[in-house]
Amino acid sequence: xxxxxxxxxxxxDEVAADPGSPAFRPLAEHYRAAGRADAALRxxxxxxxxxxxxxxxxxxxxxxxxxxxxxxxxxDEWDIALALDAEHFPSxxxxxxxxxxxxxxxxxxxxxxxxxxxxxxxxDVRALLEEIHARRREGRGRRGSPAPAAVxxxxxxxxxxxxxxxxxxxxxxxxxxxxxxxxxxxxxxVGREFDVLERELGTLGGERGIIGAVVLDAQGFVVAGRMHxxxxxxxxxxxxxxxxxxTEAERAVRHLKMGGWKSILVETADAVVRLxxxxxxxxxxxxxxxxxxxxxxxxxxxxxxxxxxxxVRASGGAP
Amino acid sequence: xxxxGELLDHVNxxxxxxxxxxxxxxxxxxxxxxxxVGVPGAAVAALVxxxxxxxxxxxxxxxxxxxxxxxxxxxxxxxxxxxxxQLGDLLLVVVxxxxxxxxLVRLEAARVVEALG
Numbered sequence: 001x002x003x004x005x006x007x008x009x010x011x012x013d014e015v016a017a018d019p020g021s022p023a024f025r026p027l028a029e030h031y032r033a034a035g036r037a038d039a040a041l042r043x044x045x046x047x048x049x050x051x052x053x054x055x056x057x058x059x060x061x062x063x064x065x066x067x068x069x070x071x072x073x074x075x076d077e078w079d080i081a082l083a084l085d086a087e088h089f090p091s092x093x094x095x096x097x098x099x100x101x102x103x104x105x106x107x108x109x110x111x112x113x114x115x116x117x118x119x120x121x122x123x124d125v126r127a128l129l130e131e132i133h134a135r136r137r138e139g140r141g142r143r144g145s146p147a148p149a150a151v152x153x154x155x156x157x158x159x160x161x162x163x164x165x166x167x168x169x170x171x172x173x174x175x176x177x178x179x180x181x182x183x184x185x186x187x188x189x190v191g192r193e194f195d196v197l198e199r200e201l202g203t204l205g206g207e208r209g210i211i212g213a214v215v216l217d218a219q220g221f222v223v224a225g226r227m228h229x230x231x232x233x234x235x236x237x238x239x240x241x242x243x244x245x246x247t248e249a250e251r252a253v254r255h256l257k258m259g260g261w262k263s264i265l266v267e268t269a270d271a272v273v274r275l276x277x278x279x280x281x282x283x284x285x286x287x288x289x290x291x292x293x294x295x296x297x298x299x300x301x302x303x304x305x306x307x308x309x310x311x312v313r314a315s316g317g318a319p
Numbered sequence: 320x321x322x323x324g325e326l327l328d329h330v331n332x333x334x335x336x337x338x339x340x341x342x343x344x345x346x347x348x349x350x351x352x353x354x355x356v357g358v359p360g361a362a363v364a365a366l367v368x369x370x371x372x373x374x375x376x377x378x379x380x381x382x383x384x385x386x387x388x389x390x391x392x393x394x395x396x397x398x399x400x401x402x403x404x405q406l407g408d409l410l411l412v413v414v415x416x417x418x419x420x421x422x423l424v425r426l427e428a429a430r431v432v433e434a435l436g
Contacts, residue, residue: 052362053348076362080361083365083369084347084365227381229383234382237381238378238380242374244373245373245377248366248369252391255362255366256358256359256363256396258395259393259395260393260394263391263392264370264374264389264390264391264392265389265390265391265392266374266378266386266389266390267386267387267388267389267390268378268383268384268386269384269385269387270383270384271378271383273378
């Protein structure tokens with residue numbers, strides 16, 4: 001329902017008298033609906049200076065940026081809205097849609113499924129989720145049929161899910177693009193690189209004071225390595241929870257115009273964990289005990305990252 | 320000046336520090352801030368608190384103990400978030416240039432936080 005002229009006048013008067021008035025938001029909505037995006041943008045930015053925790057205003061600013069052709073800024077605003085209120089379904093939905101446009105299907109699916117909790121009958125969200133599911137089925141079908149021998153040759157790695165196992169992607173690509181006879185040798189090459197990586201991680205993980213080292217893929221699954229605490233490999237648990245922190249770190253440093261993130265260091269009374277990105281959007285995590293000097297742990301962590309980068313490059317995961 | 324204000328003032332004296340904040344860990348809202356102009360405090364506070372909560376959950380789950388400090392290193396800067404027991408459920412967040420003396424920031428933060436307790 002559009003605002004009446006009296007309402008618009010009242011909001012304008014309130015904002016004119018006090019730029020911090022909460023009326024800035026409905027007035028900005030009105031300007032947006034009237035096609036005056038620039039005026040709406042100015043109002044919301046000024047309003048947010050006074051109300052930096054106004055979730056709806058961050059969402060509206062995201063919408064205005066999106067409509068103005070600035071998806072990165074839009075993403076940031078919706079992300080802030082979600083940081084302030086994880087149950088803000090319109091921002092969740094908007095981020096899901098944006099990620100789907102970028103082709104980041106897994107992340108899009110996660111957001112869209114949560115958005116459905118807000119409106120389970122949202123036809124656009126349901127249609128997009130169906131499309132994502134269909135793409136996944138299609139991809140699975142393509143991967144499943146040709147060159148099964150190549151998959152058999154992949155090295156055994158118990159903690160690696162099928163979708164992220166070394167060689168899984170390469171197998172699908174080579175199987176569809178080259179003769180089947182070439183696939184096993186390409187996979188064997190990746191397998192050899194994987195063996196090298198496992199050996200290097202085993203050596204570095206056994207260094208003085210090091211609890212363990214793992215290489216993670218872009219989805220946060222463990223590709224190689226282990227991190228034993230109390231007789232159990234905690235690598236997958238650490239990876240699953242800590243991996244999304246890199247997205248938040250990236251966003252925080254982008255807000256501060258600090259370039260890209262290089263590492264995240266987390267300290268407890270007993271341990272220090274260092275995360276660093278790899279060129280394929282994955283990362284490495286290294287944990288060390290606090291009873292060895294921090295500089296030593298960081299030095300080993302740097303060597304683990306070097307080993308992971310060599311593996312990623314050799315297996316065609318990044319230029 | 321409040322006790323938190325004094326804390327931030329001391330930390331900000333370290334060369335290379337662009338500002339600091341005391342932030343509520345649970346909701347990421349700023350309790351006290353002393354930042355250079357142009358540093359987007361609210362957004363950074365929300366994101367850093369979220370990183371810290373995630374780190375804490377992850378490391379507790381792996382039996383590594385409570386996260387006490389998170390440091391994010393970027394191409395052109397550093398972010399610290401410390402949760403000393405003296406601050407209860409609050410974080411001390413520091414925004415700094417990449418060339419800052421990390422050890423000095425940590426030392427100064429620890430010194431003033433200890434004085435608070």
